[in-house]
Amino acid sequence: MAHRGRLQSLVSGQVSLERMAEMMAPKLVDGRWRKPELSRRLAAKVRKAWLQDGKEWPFNTKERTNYGGWAIEDLPAVKQKGKxxxxxxxxxxxxxxxxxxxxxxxxxxxxxxxxxxxxxxxxxxxxxxxxxxxxxxxxxxxxxx
Structure with a gap:
């Protein structure tokens, strides 16, 4: 888990982008998945601080345009279940x-x-x-x- 000092280093940009990407990804160790070092909540805090400083966040996820070979506009309409x-x-x-x-x-x-x-x-x-x-x-x- 990221400590306050570590969080400051992430916000200030002292940690490399490769290391930050590695910290935000879950890892497969000995056949078992481990949690990311940097939780989504803390990653959101870092992202918010980066955006407030005027820096661009390099880890934006791209919008999906292809769902199983289908274009989004060609997907069949799904009826909402509801009650x-x-x-x-x-x-x-x-x-x-x-x-x-x-x-x-x-x-x-x-x-x-x-x-x-x-x-x-x-x-x-x-x-x-x-x-x-x-x-x-x-x-x-x-x-x-």
Missing amino acids: KVDRQKIDRQKHIEERMKVMPQLIEEYREKFRAWRRCDGMSPIDKTFMTPGQLRKKQKAQQS
Whole structure:
């Protein structure tokens, strides 16, 4: 890790560019990768100090222009995933609006069905006269099944 004195030498330009590049790159030692001597955070501090002094930073990364043989403008469009709720929100709203238009009719059908059940429309007048409400309900359930 770079100490304060070492950081000053990096900022002032006392360290050669080759050595600085070597410090910023990870190293393969005995088949294992080691961290760079100069972390990205400290490299950013050095870069900022260089730019404030009016020096040009020699380690700018070039923008990629070729992605696996494709030019950037020829890359296929990638659909952003996002959350399922967000993707389906518009379709869901349309479905809700359509169902809300039909809602008054559905409510009226339900109420009429319930009123018919309460009036015992499917029963004969004799059953209505001589049966108790509990017996009527049992007979209605038997007829529905």
